[in-house]
Amino acid sequence: MEKLHNEKSGVTHTELNEEEEPPSTKCFISEEQILREYIQDRLDRDKTSLSPHSLEFIKQYFPEATEKDWTNWRWQLKNSVKTIDQLSRFIDLSDNEIRPAREINNTLPIRITPYYLSLLEKNNPEQGLRKSVVPVIDEFLTSPGEASDPLSEEHDSPVPNIVHRYPDRVLFLATGFCSAYCRYCTRSHMVAKDKCHIGTKAWEPAFQYIQNHPEIRDVLVSGGDPLTMPDLHIDYLLSRLRAIEHVEIIRIGTKVPAVLPQRITRSLVNILRKYHPLFISIHFTHPDELTPEVKEACERLANAGIPLGSQTVLLKGINDDVAVMKKLMQGLLKFRVRPYYLYQCDPILGSTHFRTPVEKGLEIIRGLRGHTTGYAVPQYVIDAPGGGGKIPLLPDYNQGRDGEYLLLKNYENKIFRYPDFKE
C-alpha cells in the first residue's frame, strides 16, 4: 500500500495503491476542492451529535474511541467485526450462530460495521437485523433449485465486471467489497473474494465494452458496494462513464447509507452531484435500520438532487410481515427514499431458511396496495433463475371477464366491472 500525502490538504490516502491510481486526478477533482471538502467534513463531524444509544455503545465497547472516530467511515471499516470471537464480545451468540461461524471457510465471511452492530440486540437471536448479518447453521443446508450464481450473471458477462442482460443497459460490478455482508447475498459467489477493491485498471475492459456498444444508455454501478471505494475511485469511475456520449443515466446500487451512513460525507456527495442524471438504489431490510444517522445520510443525497429508491429482499422471519413491511416502506418515504423493488429471495446455496413462499410476497403487496400511499408500494419481482430477468408479480386484482366487462377486485376484495369493449 502506498501512502499518498496531499501537502495542501493534509489528507493521506493510505488505501490507494499507486498501481491502481486513476491516470490523472486533475481532470475530475482539484486540490482546492479536496481541501475545502476535507475541512467541511471535519467540521461536520465536530457538529454531529450522537444519539444516547450510540454514546452508550461507544462507552461500553470502544472506550478508546472519540465521537469523531465513530463518525469517520474509515474508522468504522477498520473496526468492523470479522470473526466469531470478535462478534461474541458484542452479542450473546446462540448455538445456532456459533457452530457455522467456526466452520466458515469458503462461504461468505462475516463483516459488520460497529455502527450496524450497535443496532443488534445482544440477547435476541431472533431479531431481524441480527439474522441478516450473523451466520447460522442453516447456511450449510442446500435445497433443490439452489445455485451459487442463480441468476447466471457469469453467463451474461461479455467482459470482466460487466453483466449485459437487457438490451439497453449493463450492470457494472465495480468492486467485490461490502461494508457488511448480508447472509442472503445474491452475489455471495463473487463478493468478498479478494477482500479488497478490484482496482481502476481492471475496469478498463468494461469501459471499452460500454464505449463500443452505443445501445447501452443506462449503467448500473454495483458490486459489492461501490460506495465503499475511496472518493477518488468513485470520481474516476463516474467521470469515465459520463464521458461516454451514449450513456444517458448512471445508477448506483448500495447498502452503505443503511450500514455505514458515516460514508455519506459532504465530499462524496459533491462528487456524486457532478454526474447527473444519477440515481441511487439503497438496499434496506428492516425498519430498525431507519435511524437518525441514516435519515441524515439520505437527506444529504436527496438534497444533492439524487433520486433515491429502495430495494428490499423478502426474508423469512425478518421482514415477511405486512406490518413490518409497511413500517419500513412508510419510513423510507419519510427519509425521502421511494420504495422501488421488493425481491423474492434468490435461491443461492443455503438460502432455504430465508426464502418465503411467493404467496407471502403477494400477501404483503395486498396488505400495502390501497392501505397506504401508492408511493409506499414497491414492485414485487422475482429475478428469474437462469438469467430471465426481473418478472413482476401482482396479486389477483384481475378476476377475468364477464362478456365485454373486465372484473376487477379492489383492496377491500370488492368486485368492480370495467367496460372493456373490443375495438
Ligand code: SF4
Ligand atoms: S450489500 Fe449487497 S452485494 Fe454486499 S453483501 Fe449485501 S446484498 Fe451482497
